[in-house]
Amino acid sequence: MADWVSLDREYIMSTYSRLPIIIDQAKGNYLIDTNQKRYLDLFTGLAVNILGHSHPYLMNALRAQAERFLHISNFFYNTPAITLAQRLIKETLGEGKVYFCSTGAEATEAAIKSIHKWTVKHQNEKQGVVVLKNSFHGRTHGALRLTRQPGIYQDFPTLPIKIYEVEINDSESLQKVCEENNPAAILVEPILGAGGILPLTPDFLQTVQSICEAKDILFCLDEIQTGVGRTGTLFAYQAYDLRPDLILFAKGIGGGLPLGGIIAGKKLMDTFAPGDHGTTFSPSPLSAALGNAVLDVLLDQNQMEIGKEVADFLWSELQKLQREFGNIVEQINGRGMMIGIVTNLDKSSIQTLQQSFLQEGILINVTAGTVIRLLPPLTLTKQEVSHFITIFHQLLSKME
Known part of the structure; x- marks a missing residue:
């Protein structure tokens, strides 16, 4: 198998810092790497894949x-x-x-x-x-x-x-x-x-x-x-x-x-x-x-309205986390499926948190240094929200 990381470093200008995964395919709300590990995509190509991947x-x-x-x-x-x-x-x-x-x-x-x-x-x-x-x-x-x-x-x-x-x-x-x-x-x-x-x-x-x-x-x-x-x-x-x-x-x-x-x-x-x-x-x-x-x-096909309902559920679950872990999660900003979770973590800790999510098969983005940026697809399901919240709760508990 090709060493894609080394080839990338050798032939592509380093204008981006990459996450340590190599994507093989994408289906629905998931990216799948070359080891067939699935990642729930709350990143969506920086707000591009509004309907997830390979929508029929x-x-x-x-x-x-x-x-x-x-x-x-x-x-x-x-x-x-x-x-x-x-x-x-x-x-x-x-x-x-x-x-x-x-x-x-x-x-x-x-x-x-x-x-x-x-x-x-x-x-x-x-x-x-x-x-x-x-x-x-x-x-x-x-x-x-x-x-x-x-x-x-x-x-x-x-x-x-x-x-x-x-x-x-x-x-x-x-x-x-x-x-x-x-x-x-x-x-x-x-x-x-x-x-x-x-x-x-x-x-x-x-x-x-x-x-x-x-x-x-x-x-x-x-x-x-x-x-x-x-x-x-x-x-x-x-x-x-x-x-x-x-x-x-x-x-x-x-x-x-x-x-x-x-x-x-x-x-x-x-x-x-x-x-x-x-x-x-x-x-x-x-x-x-x-x-x-x-x-x-x-x-x-009413997907915008369906997405709004799931977004409301995601917001309510995040607000519960904020109330429980207010010493880490300071504020939640945004609207709909554009969410910024303001933390009091330093850059090293927020990067560790991002890597922990990655290990759990969840892709999140970080912007403005220490703000977790969620840009989920409008096809996100309530079950996927619940899974994300469960993992987030576990990681916050360990940090606390």
């Missing part, structure tokens, strides 16, 4: 589209993508247009260019984007400028985009920044993902919208991680009375294949002209077909 309906859609064509380029009309764009508009803003790309970072790049084209078109002398401290919007050059995590942006050269950074849920600072400057846009994640699963309060979100409407500032929402049913609604903003001008999406929409984009409302829907932006591989007909299948399962 998605696999049928994959085969059907693969038999038609895989790639045709943007010189031809792409019927799966047109259908998906129509559905996304219908389920969100009601009016607008979609630009497709492959990843969340590319969606951010498209947003940056769209905001710029809007300011030039209207000659309103607005400049810059307001973002939140600890936010994450991608690692490509433009997206890196908007990401507010020093460990990510480091000392890479920066683009000349004015950035105004405010603290999460600090309405007073936000108002002050917008009064003292003339920003073109405010871009926020409804729930900060890589920043530690930190939800924006309804009041703060309403403040963002009010400022944008009063000052003709673009209201942009990064729903790359929060979207596609993860928080209980198709997009997280839909739980509030919000009317964004731009929605960034990716991750879950492709059903496991690369797909992302922006949903542009009335202000931005005609910003791009041919040649202003583009990409070779998107919208991939295969990814778009899976996107339509994902919406079928979530909306038409």
